[in-house]
Amino acid sequence: MGNIGVQVVIAMIVxxxxxxxxxxxxxxxxxxxxxxxxxxxxxxxxxxxxxxxxGAAGLGSSxxxxxxxxxxxxxFAFTSAVAVALALVMGxxxxxGVGIDLTGVEGMFSNAxxxxxxxxxxxxxLLGMIPTNVFQSLNEANILQILVFCLFFGVSVSKLEKxxxxxxxNGVNAxxxxxxxxxxxxxxxxxxxxxxxxxxxxxxxxxxALMVVFKLFVVYIAAILIYGFIFYPIMIKLFSKTSPIKFxxxxxxxxxxxxxxxxxxxxxxxTMETCEEELGVRNSTASFVLPLGxxxxxxxxxxxxxxxxxxxxQMFNVDLGMSAYIAxxxxxxxxxxxxAGVPGPSFLVVAVLLSAGIPIEGLPLLFAxxxxxxxxxxxxxxxxxxxxxxxxxxYIGDNEEETSRA
Numbered sequence: 001m002g003n004i005g006v007q008v009v010i011a012m013i014v015x016x017x018x019x020x021x022x023x024x025x026x027x028x029x030x031x032x033x034x035x036x037x038x039x040x041x042x043x044x045x046x047x048x049x050x051x052x053x054x055g056a057a058g059l060g061s062s063x064x065x066x067x068x069x070x071x072x073x074x075x076f077a078f079t080s081a082v083a084v085a086l087a088l089v090m091g092x093x094x095x096x097g098v099g100i101d102l103t104g105v106e107g108m109f110s111n112a113x114x115x116x117x118x119x120x121x122x123x124x125x126l127l128g129m130i131p132t133n134v135f136q137s138l139n140e141a142n143i144l145q146i147l148v149f150c151l152f153f154g155v156s157v158s159k160l161e162k163x164x165x166x167x168x169x170n171g172v173n174a175x176x177x178x179x180x181x182x183x184x185x186x187x188x189x190x191x192x193x194x195x196x197x198x199x200x201x202x203x204x205x206x207x208x209a210l211m212v213v214f215k216l217f218v219v220y221i222a223a224i225l226i227y228g229f230i231f232y233p234i235m236i237k238l239f240s241k242t243s244p245i246k247f248x249x250x251x252x253x254x255x256x257x258x259x260x261x262x263x264x265x266x267x268x269x270x271t272m273e274t275c276e277e278e279l280g281v282r283n284s285t286a287s288f289v290l291p292l293g294x295x296x297x298x299x300x301x302x303x304x305x306x307x308x309x310x311x312x313x314q315m316f317n318v319d320l321g322m323s324a325y326i327a328x329x330x331x332x333x334x335x336x337x338x339x340a341g342v343p344g345p346s347f348l349v350v351a352v353l354l355s356a357g358i359p360i361e362g363l364p365l366l367f368a369x370x371x372x373x374x375x376x377x378x379x380x381x382x383x384x385x386x387x388x389x390x391x392x393x394x395y396i397g398d399n400e401e402e403t404s405r406a
Contacts, residue, residue: 008256011191015198026203029196036193039186040266045141047179047269048294049150051287054172056154057165058284068392072289075388076297077333079235083227083302084332088325090223091310096216098314143265143295176287183269194260201371213365216311221376223303228380232387240394242279250278251386255379262374264294264381271382275389285393293385300377300384305332305352308366316359324356331355 019026059068091097131137131145138146157168233244254274258267272290275281309328313320320328331352353360366373 007191008194008253008260011195012198012256012260015195016202018195019199019202019204022199023203026199030200032196033193033200034196036186036189036196037261037263037266039189040183040261040263040269041141043179043182043186044265044268045138045143045146047176047183048143048265048291049138049146050172050175050179051272052147052150052291053154053157054169054176055284055287055289055291056151057157057169057172058282059154059158059288068285068288068396071392071395072292072388075391076293076384079231079299079384079388080297080302080333081329082231083299084306084329086227086231087223087303087306087332088310088328090219090226091307091314094215094219094222095314096213096219096307097311100215100315147292147295173283176283180269180273183273187270190257190260194257197260213311213369216307217369217373220304220307220373223307224300224376224380227299227303228383232383236387236390239391241397242390242394247279247387247390250274251383254382254386258379258382259375262371262378264298264378264385267378267382268294271386275386279386279390281389281393282396285396286389289389289392290385293388294382297384297388298377298381300380302332303380304373304377305349308349309352309356309358312353312360312362313356313358315362318358320356320358324358327355328352 015029018029129144129148131142131149134145134149137149157165157172159165160168229248233248236242236244236247251274254267254271257270258264261267268290271294272286275286275290276283306328309332310320312318313324349366350360350363353363
């Protein structure tokens, strides 16, 4: 597995070149990517289910379980809010939406997405997280419902008496190990799949669509780099015993897979392996934090929402007041938490724009490039998941040391 990261990066570069040279005919390689994604999807849902049960059972029997859960959720909420704030600052400093020449692209404008901007209410969201039929949730790949049931089930397993609990936990851990073996086999064809995905994406969309939103794209990449290579390493340095250099070096492989698949869920097995084997995160912590993070921790999406809001406000000459900025931060943070860890055009940005009174007609300008934006923000999302796992694991270690001294 050691050289898979290098092979994936090479496959991305070759796929990009082939896509640029062949144009639309590069779609002939799309089935290679589809096979890879289908194999990953086949394994991800069962892996998430058993990993969450294993992690919750492992944490449920420790004294720090409640603190771990609160720390994890607090980390995700805090980093998402900071991500939106960074996006707003960079949007105001670099002004990507000022001076855009809209000649020839007005035909892309559309109001068709206006009705898609309603964020569900608190109670609707809460009810939607609770499965009425867990087998249906598994069948429909409803990640939040699977998470809720498996967390509950894992904690309940940890409360059984030792002689009944241990065989169950050992059995679940054996299934996790078997699933990881299957993932490792699938990852052997990752370079082929990545080549197919990149050739198809570049060949279909090309680089011409990028020119209209080029400045937004550049500012967006800069924000992602600042967050991934400065903010998260600082958090690692301050709140864990892991070296930021070691962390960034270890994350190269999962980041390459995240870039190619544009899915936190598809990258989850690689992120788990990297955290456990290269960063020394305990299995119980990784099995709890990482699947949860792949579902609700979306700092890359939060940056995207914030920057797109500023971009369109500047493009349509909308003056934003403090209340609009607060609305963008709150809606972007909630939207990032509610975004499932799978690729696809993100209509949650509609809710962010509507909350601040920003016109949404220009959204189709972004949709052709959504795959490229999605790839980049997914790489940041999984970096945040891993950073949280490292910090929480260090926190658990410190707590256990204090408990043993007491």
